[in-house]
Amino acid sequence: xxTQRMTTERMTGRALQPGSATAGAAxxxxxxxxxxxxAALPDAGYSIVLWDGSSAGEDSGVRVLIRDRAALWQVxxxxxxxxxxxxxxxxxxxxxxxVTFLERTYAALEAGRSANASPLWRLWSDITPRSRSIDAARxxxxxxxxxxxxFYALWLDRESMQYTCAYFPEAGMPLEAAQRAxxxxxxxxxxxxxxQRVFEAGCGWGGFALHMAREYGVEVHxxxxxxxxxxxxxxxxxxAGLGDRVSFIEDDxxxxxxxxxxxxxxxxxxxxxxxxxxxxxxxxxxxxxxNGFGLIHTIGRNRxxxxxxxxxxxIFPGAQPPSLGEMMALFEPRSFSVLDVENLRLHYAETLRxxxxxxxxxxDQVRATRGAEFARAWQxxxxxxxxxxxxxxxxxxxxxxxxxxxxxxxxxxxxxYP
Amino acid sequence: xxTQRMTTERMTGRALQPGSATAGAAxxxxxxxxxxxxAALPDAGYSIVLWDGSSAGEDSGVRVLIRDRAALWQVxxxxxxxxxxxxxxxxxxxxxxxVTFLERTYAALEAGRSANASPLWRLWSDITPRSRSIDAARxxxxxxxxxxxxFYALWLDRESMQYTCAYFPEAGMPLEAAQRAxxxxxxxxxxxxxxQRVFEAGCGWGGFALHMAREYGVEVHxxxxxxxxxxxxxxxxxxAGLGDRVSFIEDDxxxxxxxxxxxxxxxxxxxxxxxxxxxxxxxxxxxxxxNGFGLIHTIGRNRxxxxxxxxxxxIFPGAQPPSLGEMMALFEPRSFSVLDVENLRLHYAETLRxxxxxxxxxxDQVRATRGAEFARAWQxxxxxxxxxxxxxxxxxxxxxxxxxxxxxxxxxxxxxYP
Numbered sequence: 001x002x003t004q005r006m007t008t009e010r011m012t013g014r015a016l017q018p019g020s021a022t023a024g025a026a027x028x029x030x031x032x033x034x035x036x037x038x039a040a041l042p043d044a045g046y047s048i049v050l051w052d053g054s055s056a057g058e059d060s061g062v063r064v065l066i067r068d069r070a071a072l073w074q075v076x077x078x079x080x081x082x083x084x085x086x087x088x089x090x091x092x093x094x095x096x097x098x099v100t101f102l103e104r105t106y107a108a109l110e111a112g113r114s115a116n117a118s119p120l121w122r123l124w125s126d127i128t129p130r131s132r133s134i135d136a137a138r139x140x141x142x143x144x145x146x147x148x149x150x151f152y153a154l155w156l157d158r159e160s161m162q163y164t165c166a167y168f169p170e171a172g173m174p175l176e177a178a179q180r181a182x183x184x185x186x187x188x189x190x191x192x193x194x195x196q197r198v199f200e201a202g203c204g205w206g207g208f209a210l211h212m213a214r215e216y217g218v219e220v221h222x223x224x225x226x227x228x229x230x231x232x233x234x235x236x237x238x239x240a241g242l243g244d245r246v247s248f249i250e251d252d253x254x255x256x257x258x259x260x261x262x263x264x265x266x267x268x269x270x271x272x273x274x275x276x277x278x279x280x281x282x283x284x285x286x287x288x289x290x291n292g293f294g295l296i297h298t299i300g301r302n303r304x305x306x307x308x309x310x311x312x313x314x315i316f317p318g319a320q321p322p323s324l325g326e327m328m329a330l331f332e333p334r335s336f337s338v339l340d341v342e343n344l345r346l347h348y349a350e351t352l353r354x355x356x357x358x359x360x361x362x363x364d365q366v367r368a369t370r371g372a373e374f375a376r377a378w379q380x381x382x383x384x385x386x387x388x389x390x391x392x393x394x395x396x397x398x399x400x401x402x403x404x405x406x407x408x409x410x411x412x413x414x415x416x417y418p
Numbered sequence: 419x420x421t422q423r424m425t426t427e428r429m430t431g432r433a434l435q436p437g438s439a440t441a442g443a444a445x446x447x448x449x450x451x452x453x454x455x456x457a458a459l460p461d462a463g464y465s466i467v468l469w470d471g472s473s474a475g476e477d478s479g480v481r482v483l484i485r486d487r488a489a490l491w492q493v494x495x496x497x498x499x500x501x502x503x504x505x506x507x508x509x510x511x512x513x514x515x516x517v518t519f520l521e522r523t524y525a526a527l528e529a530g531r532s533a534n535a536s537p538l539w540r541l542w543s544d545i546t547p548r549s550r551s552i553d554a555a556r557x558x559x560x561x562x563x564x565x566x567x568x569f570y571a572l573w574l575d576r577e578s579m580q581y582t583c584a585y586f587p588e589a590g591m592p593l594e595a596a597q598r599a600x601x602x603x604x605x606x607x608x609x610x611x612x613x614q615r616v617f618e619a620g621c622g623w624g625g626f627a628l629h630m631a632r633e634y635g636v637e638v639h640x641x642x643x644x645x646x647x648x649x650x651x652x653x654x655x656x657x658a659g660l661g662d663r664v665s666f667i668e669d670d671x672x673x674x675x676x677x678x679x680x681x682x683x684x685x686x687x688x689x690x691x692x693x694x695x696x697x698x699x700x701x702x703x704x705x706x707x708x709n710g711f712g713l714i715h716t717i718g719r720n721r722x723x724x725x726x727x728x729x730x731x732x733i734f735p736g737a738q739p740p741s742l743g744e745m746m747a748l749f750e751p752r753s754f755s756v757l758d759v760e761n762l763r764l765h766y767a768e769t770l771r772x773x774x775x776x777x778x779x780x781x782d783q784v785r786a787t788r789g790a791e792f793a794r795a796w797q798x799x800x801x802x803x804x805x806x807x808x809x810x811x812x813x814x815x816x817x818x819x820x821x822x823x824x825x826x827x828x829x830x831x832x833x834x835y836p
Contacts, residue, residue: 107823168829169829169830169832170829171829302749302750302753302754302756302822303750303751304750323750324742324746324756325743325746325750328741328742328743328746331720332720332722332741332743333721335720336720337720337761337763337813338759338761338813339761340759340760340761341759342757343755343756343757343758345755345827346825346827346829347829390825391822391823392755392821392822392823392824392825393822395755395756404720404809404810404811405525405809405810406810407764407808407810409763409764411587411588411589411765412587412835413831413834413835414587414835416831417830417831417832417835
């Protein structure tokens, strides 16, 4: 379990150990720091309380408890990074609903940014992500996806282990049905027909590849650099009797070769990085048949921004969701034409709520096998992701495209709504 | 009739007068020029024939006839500009289907560009458009739209004079029904509700504003800098008994003020120019209510490109259709979130075919009132536009957006397909 080790090493590193002077009253300077921290969060609608009971902000049922002196100093110095670590260690706690706290924080940061309320808001903003060269990409992905399939199986949908945004065309759908609906929505956009060949870039545990082969009668070649996932997916294909129609290839998207009728990528672009979009566009251009369709499903942004530093370092190394404008580097240098963009932001919030319920249901097990810090870190990550989608900090784009000369296009999108 | 004058002056200017040496055999050098011209158009699938019968290219039922020596020199020097003028004057003629000729030309130019077949392809490429300052914009728009309402009434739909892409959800729809379908499609995307206030930027002859007020019970404020159109639209509103619910304002979009529940612009962005997109985004940001929706309907490109020089100079001064990436300058600097992009390219080709049929049906009348050159110029423009949309040189984007914090979003787009 490489990540449990990683978690323990990083989160309890020297810099984040409680200082020796944990007890005792907060000094006047520390109370000033606290007010400065709140000044970056205008109208946040919660209070922050120090170890000695000093507080700032509004008492509204949500309270942030900073348990020791060193935690205050750390979070003031680099809140975007250290809040997550300190929360994971229990040195910062949140009383009241965690998602509500994070939603208010995002909203207050946005308001603070617009109003330029404090130079401190910059501290919450984001960092330069890691290298995404072919070798680095493999390390990045291993750190996240090779956590162990059993960990994700605890809280993802049971049918196809989709670790991407589901689609809830009807309110109250179960997660499993919503993940099937997402896969069918993508397949309809791509107009898959029996006998076609599909290339999938970044295939997770293979659930979508198997769904396409089983339900649409297509041949699927799916690339992934996560060894754990490829092994798991290949095994699943064999057991499902689809081994002859689905092949999983442990390799980087940059090495994709051959010709396909449809090119699909669900939840990979977040890891690719804007500096590689032209290269990915070239790969698609090399592979896609003249009348083929392509679809990229990705977390996105309303404007170019880096990932939150803590998530980028602790959860998703190398991650950087693009703005739509940044995504155009995939298409504009090539002969591609964007046909349809759909933003499914609130569907991701709903997906994450399902994951959170399941995760909290299994948190004792996570704690027992991976430790309390890890369990708290992932709870924070899921809660923060819900808040990011409900407050519009993050988007979910599905972008359908074809070659510019392809006139075999449906007149409307009615076929997506059967 | 300012444009008839314009046409006559510009198109018969000294530079384009037939030279004195019209008769006589083409020289070896002229025949070499002809081959150079064809080299920029690999596999064009037609031939070009000079005044003395010399020809180059493939004999396939489509033949381009260059009637005099000076026309050859002009078209070689600046084909993107002079082809149109020489065609309008009848000094270049096309035997066979004009749209087919233009489709093959666009395809060949694209192939030539990709293959870098000849330095000459650059001559076909496009020019820097004119100024689009507030004053210049008014001149630009007057040159195009103030041609006279009677001219457009000859070939646009009879019900609402929509000079923008229609929507053909069913094959074979009449133009009038398809224009209604387009307006309803936009209104459904905007989720218009009775009593709302709509701002329209660039309202043409007011047909859409009247449709929204009549069919959706909204109050519409519509801006336009074309005096002829505003007069016509105001008169129509009064006659339709909608004068209290629709107001037409003769002013630039940069001067729009007030608050609206929906902001819509159909066919204006082409004239705005990328250098003004941030300013237009600021106008929308100033006007749109917190839970409002906005929609921009515009001709677009797969990548940033200028307009064809002849169209920009003779037909649409200042026009420059944006790529999706360029359009993001409207949204990314502001708190907007793109919700839905639909590309209706082939619907514009179909719209133009309807316009062409009606235009050719009325061409004798055009010729009688505005002269043969004008009649031929507009025939070329309509044919070239059909070819641009069928060959994927031009796109038609509808971009729906909202503020990033607006969570009152429909779960699906099913409501667009009743």
